[in-house]
Amino acid sequence: MVDHTGTGETGLSGRYAAALYALAFEQKILNDVVDQMAALGRLIQESADLRRLIETPLTDAAKAAPVLTQALAAQGFLPIIRNYVNVVIANRRLRDLPFLIAGFAAYVATKRGEIVADVTSAHALSDTQRHQLRARLTEAGYGNVHLREHTDPSLLGGLVLKIGAKLFDTSLKSRLNRLNYSLKGAA
Incomplete structure (x- = not known):
């Protein structure tokens, strides 16, 4: 496999x-x-x-x-x-x-005791954003984090963070899709 x-x-x-x-x-x-x-x-x-x-x-x-x-x-x-x-x-x-x-x-x-986090954002992360993201991940209990960064302009804003099987999607695209589905349900 x-x-x-x-x-x-x-x-x-x-x-x-x-x-x-x-x-x-x-x-x-x-x-x-x-x-x-x-x-x-x-x-x-x-x-x-x-x-x-x-x-x-x-x-x-x-x-x-x-x-x-x-x-x-x-x-x-x-x-x-x-x-x-x-x-x-x-x-x-x-x-x-x-x-x-x-x-x-x-x-x-x-092997090095790092946790790999895939981060996808609409634009490349700045050093400040990278530092803030690492700090938030440390607060959440993820100690030594290695960020693998990707860009996807279709996200429009926010980011998608994947750590192992966990996915955190705060992208503007995802929020707009959820809003669209909720509006269709109300109609």
């Missing part, structure tokens, strides 16, 4: 994350690998061409592996990251790469 949440320790992403974590720890380059996996995730988000290559089901693994390896080498990614991507490709999991990267981040956060 594929773990598309990217957070499971027993699913696909958990197995890949545990293997990469153990190898990076053994080679004493764990912090560099954590940073570069995050950079790889950002690279995928920012590059439409790379996303298209990853998401296309007809991508030929034999052709994709050398091209992707060369591109990652040109970007300065460590051999361990390039090898990881090659293993993902060889195992026919290229389409799962973004989930595997998220799973690795969640695995590292768990």
